[in-house]
Amino acid sequence: xxxxxxxxxxxxxxxxxxxxxxxxxxxxxxxxxxxxxxxxxxxxxxxxxxxxxxxxxxxxxxxxxxxxxxxxxxxxxxxxxxxxxxxxxxxxxxxxxxxxxxxxxxxxxxxxxxxxxxxxxxxxxxxxxxxxxxxxxxxxxxxxxxxxxxxxxxxxxxxxxxxxxxxxxxxxxxxxxxxxxxxxxxxxxxxxxxxxxxxxxxxxxxxxxxxxxxxxxxxxxxxxxxxxxxxxxxxxxxxxxxxxxxxxxxxxxxxxxxxxxxxxxxxxxxxxxxxxxxxxxxxxxxxxxxxxxxxxxxxxx
Ligand SMILES: NC(=O)c1ccc[n+]([C@@H]2O[C@H](COP(=O)([O-])OP(=O)(O)OC[C@H]3O[C@@H](n4cnc5c(N)ncnc54)[C@H](OP(=O)(O)O)[C@@H]3O)[C@@H](O)[C@H]2O)c1
Numbered sequence: 001x002x003x004x005x006x007x008x009x010x011x012x013x014x015x016x017x018x019x020x021x022x023x024x025x026x027x028x029x030x031x032x033x034x035x036x037x038x039x040x041x042x043x044x045x046x047x048x049x050x051x052x053x054x055x056x057x058x059x060x061x062x063x064x065x066x067x068x069x070x071x072x073x074x075x076x077x078x079x080x081x082x083x084x085x086x087x088x089x090x091x092x093x094x095x096x097x098x099x100x101x102x103x104x105x106x107x108x109x110x111x112x113x114x115x116x117x118x119x120x121x122x123x124x125x126x127x128x129x130x131x132x133x134x135x136x137x138x139x140x141x142x143x144x145x146x147x148x149x150x151x152x153x154x155x156x157x158x159x160x161x162x163x164x165x166x167x168x169x170x171x172x173x174x175x176x177x178x179x180x181x182x183x184x185x186x187x188x189x190x191x192x193x194x195x196x197x198x199x200x201x202x203x204x205x206x207x208x209x210x211x212x213x214x215x216x217x218x219x220x221x222x223x224x225x226x227x228x229x230x231x232x233x234x235x236x237x238x239x240x241x242x243x244x245x246x247x248x249x250x251x252x253x254x255x256x257x258x259x260x261x262x263x264x265x266x267x268x269x270x271x272x273x274x275x276x277x278x279x280x281x282x283x284x285x286x287x288x289x290x291x292x293x294x295x296x297x298x299x300x301x
Pocket of ligand 1 (some may be wrong): 039040042064125127135146147148149150152153170171172173175190211212213214233234247248249252291292293294295296
Protein backbone atom coordinates (compact mmCIF):
# COMPACT_ATOMS: atom_id res chain seq x y z
CA UNK A 1 0.00 0.00 0.00
CA UNK A 2 0.99 3.64 -0.35
CA UNK A 3 1.97 5.22 2.94
CA UNK A 4 3.76 8.28 4.21
CA UNK A 5 6.81 7.40 6.32
CA UNK A 6 9.88 8.87 7.92
CA UNK A 7 13.08 6.90 8.46
CA UNK A 8 14.71 9.48 10.76
CA UNK A 9 13.48 12.18 13.09
CA UNK A 10 13.62 15.62 11.53
CA UNK A 11 11.80 18.42 9.68
CA UNK A 12 8.83 17.79 7.38
CA UNK A 13 11.21 17.03 4.50
CA UNK A 14 12.00 13.63 6.06
CA UNK A 15 8.53 12.48 5.00
CA UNK A 16 8.48 10.19 1.96
CA UNK A 17 5.78 8.18 0.18
CA UNK A 18 6.58 4.46 0.00
CA UNK A 19 5.03 1.14 -0.83
CA UNK A 20 4.80 -0.96 2.35
CA UNK A 21 2.86 -4.05 3.49
CA UNK A 22 -0.76 -3.51 4.55
CA UNK A 23 -1.53 -3.91 8.28
CA UNK A 24 -3.82 -6.80 9.28
CA UNK A 25 -6.70 -6.39 11.73
CA UNK A 26 -6.09 -8.24 14.99
CA UNK A 27 -8.52 -8.89 17.87
CA UNK A 28 -10.53 -5.79 18.75
CA UNK A 29 -9.44 -3.97 15.59
CA UNK A 30 -10.97 -3.08 12.27
CA UNK A 31 -9.08 -2.13 9.14
CA UNK A 32 -10.30 0.69 6.92
CA UNK A 33 -9.46 1.62 3.35
CA UNK A 34 -8.56 5.18 4.23
CA UNK A 35 -10.38 7.92 2.31
CA UNK A 36 -8.80 10.70 4.34
CA UNK A 37 -6.54 11.01 7.37
CA UNK A 38 -6.21 13.86 9.79
CA UNK A 39 -3.04 15.83 10.53
CA UNK A 40 -2.54 16.56 14.24
CA UNK A 41 0.15 18.40 16.20
CA UNK A 42 1.24 15.06 17.70
CA UNK A 43 2.22 13.90 14.19
CA UNK A 44 4.93 16.53 13.78
CA UNK A 45 5.90 16.59 17.46
CA UNK A 46 6.75 12.87 17.19
CA UNK A 47 8.32 13.23 13.73
CA UNK A 48 10.58 16.08 14.82
CA UNK A 49 12.08 14.02 17.63
CA UNK A 50 10.98 16.59 20.25
CA UNK A 51 9.26 13.83 22.23
CA UNK A 52 11.82 11.10 21.62
CA UNK A 53 12.86 10.83 25.28
CA UNK A 54 9.31 10.30 26.59
CA UNK A 55 7.69 8.79 23.47
CA UNK A 56 10.29 7.18 21.20
CA UNK A 57 8.85 5.76 17.98
CA UNK A 58 9.98 2.69 16.06
CA UNK A 59 11.55 3.87 12.82
CA UNK A 60 10.61 3.90 10.02
CA UNK A 61 7.24 5.26 11.15
CA UNK A 62 3.95 6.04 9.42
CA UNK A 63 2.50 9.18 11.02
CA UNK A 64 -1.21 9.69 11.68
CA UNK A 65 -3.48 9.24 14.69
CA UNK A 66 -6.96 9.18 13.10
CA UNK A 67 -8.73 8.65 9.80
CA UNK A 68 -12.01 7.92 8.03
CA UNK A 69 -12.83 5.39 5.35
CA UNK A 70 -14.57 2.14 4.47
CA UNK A 71 -14.25 -0.97 6.66
CA UNK A 72 -12.51 -3.77 4.75
CA UNK A 73 -11.45 -6.15 7.59
CA UNK A 74 -13.09 -6.92 10.93
CA UNK A 75 -10.91 -8.52 13.59
CA UNK A 76 -11.88 -11.15 16.14
CA UNK A 77 -14.04 -10.04 19.08
CA UNK A 78 -15.46 -7.10 17.12
CA UNK A 79 -19.20 -6.66 16.72
CA UNK A 80 -21.57 -3.99 15.45
CA UNK A 81 -19.61 -3.13 12.34
CA UNK A 82 -19.63 -4.68 8.86
CA UNK A 83 -17.32 -4.66 5.86
CA UNK A 84 -18.39 -1.75 3.67
CA UNK A 85 -19.45 0.55 6.55
CA UNK A 86 -18.13 4.11 6.47
CA UNK A 87 -16.50 4.93 9.81
CA UNK A 88 -14.14 7.43 11.40
CA UNK A 89 -11.93 6.82 14.38
CA UNK A 90 -8.61 6.22 16.08
CA UNK A 91 -5.94 3.56 16.07
CA UNK A 92 -2.50 3.85 17.58
CA UNK A 93 -0.56 7.07 17.83
CA UNK A 94 0.97 6.24 14.41
CA UNK A 95 -0.18 4.60 11.21
CA UNK A 96 -3.14 6.53 9.76
CA UNK A 97 -1.43 8.45 6.92
CA UNK A 98 -1.65 5.48 4.58
CA UNK A 99 -3.98 3.61 2.23
CA UNK A 100 -5.06 1.20 4.99
CA UNK A 101 -5.21 1.85 8.73
CA UNK A 102 -6.22 -0.07 11.85
CA UNK A 103 -8.76 1.43 14.26
CA UNK A 104 -9.60 0.37 17.81
CA UNK A 105 -12.32 3.01 18.38
CA UNK A 106 -14.75 4.18 15.73
CA UNK A 107 -18.22 5.49 14.96
CA UNK A 108 -20.33 5.58 11.79
CA UNK A 109 -19.86 8.59 9.51
CA UNK A 110 -23.00 10.77 9.74
CA UNK A 111 -24.83 11.28 6.43
CA UNK A 112 -24.24 15.02 6.65
CA UNK A 113 -20.44 14.66 6.66
CA UNK A 114 -18.09 13.91 3.82
CA UNK A 115 -15.39 11.35 4.52
CA UNK A 116 -12.87 14.22 4.53
CA UNK A 117 -14.84 15.99 7.25
CA UNK A 118 -15.17 12.73 9.19
CA UNK A 119 -11.39 12.31 9.06
CA UNK A 120 -11.13 15.52 11.08
CA UNK A 121 -13.36 14.27 13.88
CA UNK A 122 -11.61 11.30 15.50
CA UNK A 123 -8.89 12.71 17.74
CA UNK A 124 -10.62 16.08 18.06
CA UNK A 125 -13.83 14.55 19.46
CA UNK A 126 -12.03 11.95 21.59
CA UNK A 127 -9.85 14.62 23.21
CA UNK A 128 -12.63 17.18 23.63
CA UNK A 129 -14.92 14.56 25.14
CA UNK A 130 -12.25 13.36 27.58
CA UNK A 131 -11.65 16.90 28.79
CA UNK A 132 -15.31 17.86 29.05
CA UNK A 133 -16.22 14.65 30.88
CA UNK A 134 -13.61 15.53 33.51
CA UNK A 135 -15.26 18.91 34.06
CA UNK A 136 -18.57 17.33 35.11
CA UNK A 137 -22.13 18.32 34.23
CA UNK A 138 -21.98 21.37 31.96
CA UNK A 139 -25.69 22.13 31.79
CA UNK A 140 -26.27 25.77 32.75
CA UNK A 141 -22.58 26.36 33.40
CA UNK A 142 -20.16 28.76 31.73
CA UNK A 143 -17.08 27.19 30.10
CA UNK A 144 -13.99 28.99 28.81
CA UNK A 145 -12.16 27.19 25.96
CA UNK A 146 -8.60 28.36 25.28
CA UNK A 147 -7.65 27.81 21.59
CA UNK A 148 -11.30 27.32 20.66
CA UNK A 149 -10.81 27.58 16.88
CA UNK A 150 -8.37 24.65 16.61
CA UNK A 151 -9.31 21.05 15.94
CA UNK A 152 -9.84 20.04 19.57
CA UNK A 153 -11.13 23.44 20.68
CA UNK A 154 -13.82 23.65 18.00
CA UNK A 155 -15.02 20.13 18.82
CA UNK A 156 -15.07 21.06 22.52
CA UNK A 157 -17.18 24.15 21.80
CA UNK A 158 -19.75 22.15 19.80
CA UNK A 159 -19.93 19.33 22.37
CA UNK A 160 -20.17 21.70 25.33
CA UNK A 161 -22.92 23.73 23.65
CA UNK A 162 -24.84 20.51 23.07
CA UNK A 163 -24.39 19.63 26.77
CA UNK A 164 -26.05 22.92 27.72
CA UNK A 165 -23.07 25.16 28.50
CA UNK A 166 -22.55 28.80 27.68
CA UNK A 167 -19.14 28.81 26.00
CA UNK A 168 -16.54 31.57 25.75
CA UNK A 169 -13.80 30.74 23.27
CA UNK A 170 -10.44 32.37 22.61
CA UNK A 171 -8.93 32.88 19.16
CA UNK A 172 -7.37 35.66 17.10
CA UNK A 173 -9.89 38.21 15.81
CA UNK A 174 -10.00 36.77 12.29
CA UNK A 175 -11.50 33.56 13.70
CA UNK A 176 -14.23 35.17 15.80
CA UNK A 177 -16.97 34.70 13.18
CA UNK A 178 -16.02 31.01 13.07
CA UNK A 179 -16.37 30.80 16.86
CA UNK A 180 -19.77 32.54 16.69
CA UNK A 181 -20.87 30.00 14.08
CA UNK A 182 -20.06 27.25 16.60
CA UNK A 183 -22.16 28.99 19.24
CA UNK A 184 -19.32 30.45 21.32
CA UNK A 185 -18.83 33.99 22.59
CA UNK A 186 -15.45 34.92 21.11
CA UNK A 187 -12.61 36.83 22.69
CA UNK A 188 -8.88 37.10 22.06
CA UNK A 189 -6.26 35.23 24.07
CA UNK A 190 -3.29 36.81 25.85
CA UNK A 191 -2.82 39.61 28.38
CA UNK A 192 -6.02 40.97 29.89
CA UNK A 193 -7.97 37.74 29.34
CA UNK A 194 -9.59 37.85 32.79
CA UNK A 195 -11.00 41.35 32.16
CA UNK A 196 -12.36 40.43 28.73
CA UNK A 197 -13.93 37.25 30.06
CA UNK A 198 -15.52 39.14 32.98
CA UNK A 199 -17.17 41.51 30.50
CA UNK A 200 -18.62 38.54 28.58
CA UNK A 201 -19.64 36.57 31.69
CA UNK A 202 -20.40 38.95 34.58
CA UNK A 203 -21.66 35.96 36.60
CA UNK A 204 -18.23 34.32 36.32
CA UNK A 205 -16.73 31.32 34.55
CA UNK A 206 -17.35 27.93 36.16
CA UNK A 207 -14.84 25.76 34.29
CA UNK A 208 -12.08 26.02 31.69
CA UNK A 209 -10.64 23.74 28.99
CA UNK A 210 -7.12 24.57 27.82
CA UNK A 211 -6.15 23.41 24.33
CA UNK A 212 -3.20 25.79 23.95
CA UNK A 213 0.19 25.38 25.56
CA UNK A 214 0.33 29.16 25.68
CA UNK A 215 1.29 29.84 29.29
CA UNK A 216 -2.20 30.92 30.33
CA UNK A 217 -2.97 28.03 32.67
CA UNK A 218 -2.45 30.11 35.84
CA UNK A 219 -4.85 32.72 34.42
CA UNK A 220 -7.47 30.01 33.82
CA UNK A 221 -7.11 28.86 37.45
CA UNK A 222 -7.55 32.46 38.63
CA UNK A 223 -10.56 33.00 36.34
CA UNK A 224 -12.37 29.86 37.53
CA UNK A 225 -11.19 30.09 41.14
CA UNK A 226 -9.67 26.58 41.57
CA UNK A 227 -7.31 24.16 39.77
CA UNK A 228 -10.01 21.46 39.92
CA UNK A 229 -12.15 23.57 37.60
CA UNK A 230 -9.55 23.54 34.84
CA UNK A 231 -8.30 20.78 32.54
CA UNK A 232 -5.56 20.98 29.95
CA UNK A 233 -4.72 18.65 27.09
CA UNK A 234 -1.69 20.65 26.03
CA UNK A 235 0.37 21.93 28.96
CA UNK A 236 1.60 19.05 31.11
CA UNK A 237 4.47 20.99 32.72
CA UNK A 238 2.37 23.87 34.04
CA UNK A 239 -0.46 21.49 34.96
CA UNK A 240 1.91 19.69 37.33
CA UNK A 241 3.01 22.96 38.94
CA UNK A 242 -0.55 24.23 39.40
CA UNK A 243 -2.35 21.01 40.34
CA UNK A 244 -4.43 21.10 37.15
CA UNK A 245 -5.43 17.83 35.47
CA UNK A 246 -3.55 17.11 32.23
CA UNK A 247 -5.46 14.59 30.15
CA UNK A 248 -4.84 12.43 27.09
CA UNK A 249 -7.37 11.33 24.51
CA UNK A 250 -8.66 7.81 24.95
CA UNK A 251 -9.75 5.50 22.14
CA UNK A 252 -13.35 5.66 23.30
CA UNK A 253 -16.09 4.69 20.82
CA UNK A 254 -18.77 6.11 23.13
CA UNK A 255 -17.33 9.60 22.87
CA UNK A 256 -16.95 9.22 19.09
CA UNK A 257 -20.63 8.20 18.92
CA UNK A 258 -21.51 11.42 20.76
CA UNK A 259 -19.65 13.39 18.07
CA UNK A 260 -21.38 11.42 15.31
CA UNK A 261 -24.79 12.04 16.90
CA UNK A 262 -24.07 15.78 16.91
CA UNK A 263 -23.12 15.45 13.25
CA UNK A 264 -26.39 13.68 12.45
CA UNK A 265 -28.42 16.53 13.87
CA UNK A 266 -26.24 19.26 12.36
CA UNK A 267 -24.79 20.42 15.68
CA UNK A 268 -21.14 19.67 14.75
CA UNK A 269 -19.40 19.49 11.41
CA UNK A 270 -15.59 19.31 11.45
CA UNK A 271 -14.35 22.45 9.71
CA UNK A 272 -11.62 21.79 7.16
CA UNK A 273 -8.92 24.45 7.07
CA UNK A 274 -7.19 22.68 4.20
CA UNK A 275 -6.98 19.36 2.38
CA UNK A 276 -3.81 17.97 0.83
CA UNK A 277 -3.20 14.85 -1.23
CA UNK A 278 -1.19 12.26 0.73
CA UNK A 279 1.83 13.03 -1.48
CA UNK A 280 1.84 16.60 -0.09
CA UNK A 281 1.99 15.49 3.54
CA UNK A 282 5.12 17.56 4.20
CA UNK A 283 3.19 20.73 3.28
CA UNK A 284 0.32 19.62 5.53
CA UNK A 285 2.66 19.05 8.49
CA UNK A 286 4.27 22.46 7.91
CA UNK A 287 0.88 24.17 7.91
CA UNK A 288 -0.05 22.44 11.18
CA UNK A 289 3.30 23.40 12.70
CA UNK A 290 2.57 27.09 12.12
CA UNK A 291 0.00 26.70 14.91
CA UNK A 292 -2.94 28.67 13.51
CA UNK A 293 -5.18 26.00 12.03
CA UNK A 294 -8.90 26.80 11.96
CA UNK A 295 -10.53 23.42 12.50
CA UNK A 296 -8.62 20.57 10.87
CA UNK A 297 -6.06 19.79 8.17
CA UNK A 298 -6.82 16.58 6.29
CA UNK A 299 -4.89 14.35 3.88
CA UNK A 300 -6.91 12.87 1.03
CA UNK A 301 -5.67 9.35 0.37
N1 LIG B 1 -3.50 15.30 25.31
C1 LIG B 1 -3.99 14.80 24.16
O1 LIG B 1 -4.41 13.65 24.08
C2 LIG B 1 -4.04 15.71 22.96
C3 LIG B 1 -4.85 15.37 21.87
C4 LIG B 1 -4.93 16.25 20.81
C5 LIG B 1 -4.19 17.44 20.84
N2 LIG B 1 -3.39 17.70 21.89
C6 LIG B 1 -2.61 18.95 21.96
O2 LIG B 1 -3.54 20.00 22.15
C7 LIG B 1 -3.14 21.16 21.42
C8 LIG B 1 -4.25 21.57 20.47
O3 LIG B 1 -4.44 20.56 19.50
P1 LIG B 1 -5.28 20.90 18.17
O4 LIG B 1 -5.27 19.70 17.32
O5 LIG B 1 -6.57 21.53 18.54
O6 LIG B 1 -4.30 22.01 17.54
P2 LIG B 1 -4.56 23.01 16.37
O7 LIG B 1 -5.79 22.65 15.62
O8 LIG B 1 -3.29 23.12 15.60
O9 LIG B 1 -4.80 24.40 17.16
C9 LIG B 1 -4.57 25.56 16.51
C10 LIG B 1 -5.29 26.69 17.26
O10 LIG B 1 -4.49 27.15 18.35
C11 LIG B 1 -4.76 28.54 18.51
N3 LIG B 1 -3.68 29.24 19.21
C12 LIG B 1 -2.41 29.45 18.74
N4 LIG B 1 -1.71 30.12 19.68
C13 LIG B 1 -2.54 30.33 20.74
C14 LIG B 1 -2.39 30.98 22.00
N5 LIG B 1 -1.24 31.52 22.38
N6 LIG B 1 -3.45 30.99 22.84
C15 LIG B 1 -4.62 30.44 22.48
N7 LIG B 1 -4.83 29.81 21.29
C16 LIG B 1 -3.80 29.78 20.44
C17 LIG B 1 -4.90 29.03 17.10
O11 LIG B 1 -5.74 30.19 17.09
P3 LIG B 1 -5.27 31.47 16.25
O12 LIG B 1 -4.97 30.99 14.85
O13 LIG B 1 -6.44 32.36 16.33
O14 LIG B 1 -4.02 31.99 16.89
C18 LIG B 1 -5.48 27.86 16.31
O15 LIG B 1 -6.85 28.00 16.00
C19 LIG B 1 -1.81 20.79 20.75
O16 LIG B 1 -0.75 21.19 21.60
C20 LIG B 1 -1.87 19.27 20.67
O17 LIG B 1 -0.58 18.66 20.63
C21 LIG B 1 -3.29 16.87 22.95
